[in-house]
Amino acid sequence: MNERAVFAEIFKLGKVSRPELAQATGLSKPTISMALADLERARLVRPIGLRTGNAGRAALLYEIRPQAGWVLAVDIGREFVRLALADLVGDIAARRDEPRKGGETPDELVASLAELTRELADEAGASVGDITLTVFGTPGIHDKETSSLQLAPNLPGWERTGAVELLAGVAAGAPYVVENDVDLAALGEGAYGYGQGVAHFALVWIGTGIGMGIVIDGRLYRGAQGAAGEISYLPVGEGDPLVNRGRGMLESVASADGVVALATRLGMRGVTSAKDVFDAARAGDPIADRVLATEADHIAHALAGVIAVLDPELVVLGGGIGVQAGDLLIGPVTDCLRDLVALRVPMIRASGLGTEAVLLGAMAVGLTTARDLVFERAVAQLPAG
Amino acid sequence: MNERAVFAEIFKLGKVSRPELAQATGLSKPTISMALADLERARLVRPIGLRTGNAGRAALLYEIRPQAGWVLAVDIGREFVRLALADLVGDIAARRDEPRKGGETPDELVASLAELTRELADEAGASVGDITLTVFGTPGIHDKETSSLQLAPNLPGWERTGAVELLAGVAAGAPYVVENDVDLAALGEGAYGYGQGVAHFALVWIGTGIGMGIVIDGRLYRGAQGAAGEISYLPVGEGDPLVNRGRGMLESVASADGVVALATRLGMRGVTSAKDVFDAARAGDPIADRVLATEADHIAHALAGVIAVLDPELVVLGGGIGVQAGDLLIGPVTDCLRDLVALRVPMIRASGLGTEAVLLGAMAVGLTTARDLVFERAVAQLPAG
DNA sequence: AGAACTTTGTAAGAGACCTTGCCAAATTTG
DNA sequence: CAAATTTGGCAAGGTCTCTTACAAAGTTCT
The missing domain is CATH 3.30.420.40 (ATPase, nucleotide binding domain)
Structure with a gap:
């Protein structure tokens, strides 16, 4: 559909008017208006006010509705666990660094992460159920066949088959992605660094x-x-x-x-x-x-x-x-x-990027994926709503 | 357009009927018929005969018109120059291995390649002007900024700025691609080998x-x-x-x-x-x-x-x-x-693949690129023809 | 051999989607 | 306050593709 292109363009441009979108996407004005109406009904975007100052009629500006989705980024490091919760436009609403106790079992780690997540959601004025996607950065290699972490000696217990699936419990069963921490740091560097x-x-x-x-x-x-x-x-x-x-x-x-x-x-x-x-x-x-x-x-x-x-x-x-x-x-x-x-x-x-690299990378992945997820979900129920 | 999908599908399937194309592309029968009519007018495909034997009406089979394009692959090796001329479906119509004299200047090498190309075209029943694309495999690195070959000590003279452009003379100014020989061998391995x-x-x-x-x-x-x-x-x-x-x-x-x-x-x-x-x-x-x-x-x-x-x-x-x-x-x-x-x-x-790897790789690249080229060219003049 | 069945190809109609063109509304500029 | 300019909405038209229906051409069964 065309809504997807419009949606993506609003992310790129931020606050933006219809004519600007028409210009950027190459679509016509009526098409843009139609797509915006759908996106607004789906509660993905919202009108933000008029922009005056230019000659001519004032343009109605639209922006992504930040609360349309939430992304939780978790960096499970050797000494610290770092978490950040951001809205769909990427503004970090809550942030936490917690020293690790060391030697926790997977269940214990997940329980403490779940508790931290609740606190972060509170801080951000959201609920855990609102979280669209969680991205975990861990050492080692995520073997998707067995849902386990290989070559991660600092995470004892996670090498067992199915262990990774426990992470679903951190954010109430929301979709999650597990990625190598260094790989995430590279993505962070690509999104926010050199x-x-x-x-x-x-x-x-x-x-x-x-x-x-x-x-x-x-x-x-x-x-x-x-x-x-x-x-x-x-x-x-x-x-x-x-x-x-x-x-x-x-x-x-x-x-x-x-x-x-x-x-x-x-x-x-x-x-x-x-x-x-x-x-x-x-x-x-x-x-x-x-x-x-x-x-x-x-x-x-x-x-x-x-x-x-x-x-x-x-x-x-x-x-x-x-x-x-x-x-x-x-x-x-x-x-x-x-x-x-x-x-x-x-x-x-x-x-x-210093020590933030992994978390920033997790956020970058999470935001792009979450945008797709949110869009897919909202558009699926559009005909009904 | 839809013609592109149909065209690509015919390449994949070879001789193929309209219902099969409809199945493969997910398009409807009338759409397939329309696209085939266009492709036939553009002389990219041709009807090849009826397939009887199945129950029901005999299906008219279509195939790519082999003469719709020609690809010349050239492997400029240390001791030999190898050439192959193939039609658009990839059948090699003419083939030649020629020992290199050694120490030729770029101009001499191009001249001898041009002569060999003429001979190959004759053998194949085509003309040099029919060649859609030439792919050269050479040692070293093709620097596109300066149109020269770096790190290729066995090709003296080709390190000079603009030297690579001489290769256009091999096949009468047809488009050409210059690629590292080992890279082509890898592509050959991917297309025809392990x-x-x-x-x-x-x-x-x-x-x-x-x-x-x-x-x-x-x-x-x-x-x-x-x-x-x-x-x-x-x-x-x-x-x-x-x-x-x-x-x-x-x-x-x-x-x-x-x-x-x-x-x-x-x-x-x-x-x-x-x-x-x-x-x-x-x-x-x-x-x-x-x-x-x-x-x-x-x-x-x-x-x-x-x-x-x-x-x-x-x-x-x-x-x-x-x-x-x-x-x-x-x-x-x-x-x-x-x-x-x-x-x-x-x-x-x-x-x-033995000593053929580079040539096969060049042919593989050449065929996919030539298909796009031929399609683009034919569709551009479709409205007129 | 002929009827029935199956598959293929074409034509007509319908619906979705997008664009063009026009006009009204709102704001700035002279 | 009028002219100019930009924005937003509406209606009409065109293009593309699918669905439906039907004719054509083969095979299979009796």
């Missing part, structure tokens, strides 16, 4: 673990098993690959733990986190400098492989290390890549 | 050089600069990466030259080509076995990186080494990958 308007890019996530989200033609690429971008297993650095089985070579040398281990090995004292090393480097500590140089070298070698395969236009560094030390790493990594890459080195940038 | 029906796969080409073609969602993925899959630069094997600058580490250890070099280093005598080594291995030569094992190991390590990034459903080995030694390599490579890959190892197969 990936805007870039067709092909990769987000490399370096933190406690290492992963990569790949965006091709503006859409997430997951691979055949949903394991695309699992670069923690890239053969990088010295040593027998078999020694590090199960964790991945790149991950063991380049992750936060790897940075701390190397710093300690080189003689730094009192280092308990990667951030300590970066702070020391900023203060001019020569050992920390060497650690950083080694880290940049490892990252560059990993990126060389990624670039050879994918030839992206842009690589964004995210995750704990990307956020904390991105500014220190971009330069050396780019320099090192010049020696490793055949053609032009793609842009390398540090993510500006 | 890649049929596989959404995400990679074709790894190992011969004199090394490359990879990536198919994602059934379509070729080229990357931002057209350099996706240039895996010759993957950091694999021992040694200083800088030593092998310009050639790529993987390429220097795993290509045909690399195999010969390793065999000689390990003490084999009289080895001049990789094929000698494989023949010896088949005859039970222990040194050749070791060379093969090493080769399998190198390939597996390279594939481990590719798989970690792309998570393909299938990896096909092609090119000289893939074709000659695919059967010997598949086993050891797969075994080795089990130790290097986190999740399930994708299928690894040796291409069955």
Whole structure:
């Protein structure tokens, strides 16, 4: 139908008049009026007032009715659970970061998420039943065959068949999507970060673990098993690959733990986190400098492989290390890549989204999906209403 | 329009009756009749006769008019130039393999290709002017900005700005497409080989050089600069990466030259080509076995990186080494990958298309593009005719 | 061999949908 | 306050496709 095109256009343009819609969609005025009447009956859009100031008659402006749908985004991280509830236009009405207790069973986690969701809905002046769609960002790989999470050691119990289906209980049975957290961060980068308007890019996530989200033609690429971008297993650095089985070579040398281990090995004292090393480097500590140089070298070698395969236009560094030390790493990594890459080195940038990347990505996916859902549902019952 | 759907369906089904088309497209019988009348007036399809045998009235069968378009596929290889001329349904009407003189200038090469094209057109009972589209497969990367070929040392002179435009002269100014040969081989594998029906796969080409073609969602993925899959630069094997600058580490250890070099280093005598080594291995030569094992190991390590990034459903080995030694390599490579890959190892197969892969891929691209071209052209002048 | 049945192809009618053209309403500008 | 301009609504017309009905041409059964 034509209503779909009009609906999509209103999202793109915000407050908009009929003639503007006609212009944008290429449809005629009567068609636009008809479509708007239907959309208004379906309570998807609403008139917002007159725009005066231009010559001629004042135009009646329409906008999406924000309360036509609600999206809940949930980032299930290692230490925190983050939630955001937004209306259909994407304005976040309620937000919460909650430290995780650790070692919860799936049931316990779902129960606490459900409680938080109720609180958020209250705060937003909505009810849990109004939630159109929930998007969960989790570590590991969501195996849809068995509804379980693989390769997610920090979520014990979720590797069991059917465990993922428990998440339906968070928002009273509303539809939900489960996506890898790094993949969501990549989508967040594409929607709100440096990936805007870039067709092909990769987000490399370096933190406690290492992963990569790949965006091709503006859409997430997951691979055949949903394991695309699992670069923690890239053969990088010295040593027998078999020694590090199960964790991945790149991950063991380049992750936060790897940075701390190397710093300690080189003689730094009192280092308990990667951030300590970066702070020391900023203060001019020569050992920390060497650690950083080694880290940049490892990252560059990993990126060389990624670039050879994918030839992206842009690589964004995210995750704990990307956020904390991105500014220190971009330069050396780019320099090192010049020696490793055949053609032009793609842009390398540090993510500006910080710890919000996953949640923002979840919201971006959720909003586009929710818009389709809401439209489908409303149009299905249009003839009756 | 609806004619497009009907046209596409006839390609898929071959000889087909109106009721079958109605069934397949979901359109009604009168609509099909109308569309067929238009297509016939445009000389895109033709009635081919009655099908009797079924109960009821005999159905009039229609098919694509093969002479409605011609596609020329050209594989510009290192030692040979291969050409094939096919009609719009894909039947190859004329075929030619010509050894290259070596060291030709672009003008000389184009002139000899143009002469061969004339001969092929004669053989096929067509004229050069009938050719709808030409597809060229070349080594290196086609830079569309400058109309030149990069990273193609075997095609001297083609790195100059505008050189690629000379190719228009091969088939009297008909539209043409220039694509990397390995990428075309991947598309060939997708259209006629093991890649049929596989959404995400990679074709790894190992011969004199090394490359990879990536198919994602059934379509070729080229990357931002057209350099996706240039895996010759993957950091694999021992040694200083800088030593092998310009050639790529993987390429220097795993290509045909690399195999010969390793065999000689390990003490084999009289080895001049990789094929000698494989023949010896088949005859039970222990040194050749070791060379093969090493080769399998190198390939597996390279594939481990590719798989970690792309998570393909299938990896096909092609090119000289893939074709000659695919059967010997598949086993050891797969075994080795089990130790290097986190999740399930994708299928690894040796291409069955042999030296035809590039040409078949060029033909596959050419046919789909030519169908669109022919349709567009014919429908544009329909109102008049 | 002929009647009955099945399938195919065409013609006519009807309905949905969108556009064009025209006119009234509302606001700014001179 | 009138002219100009833009907006919104209404009516008529055209295009496209489907449904229905029927004629045509084959097969199968008796």
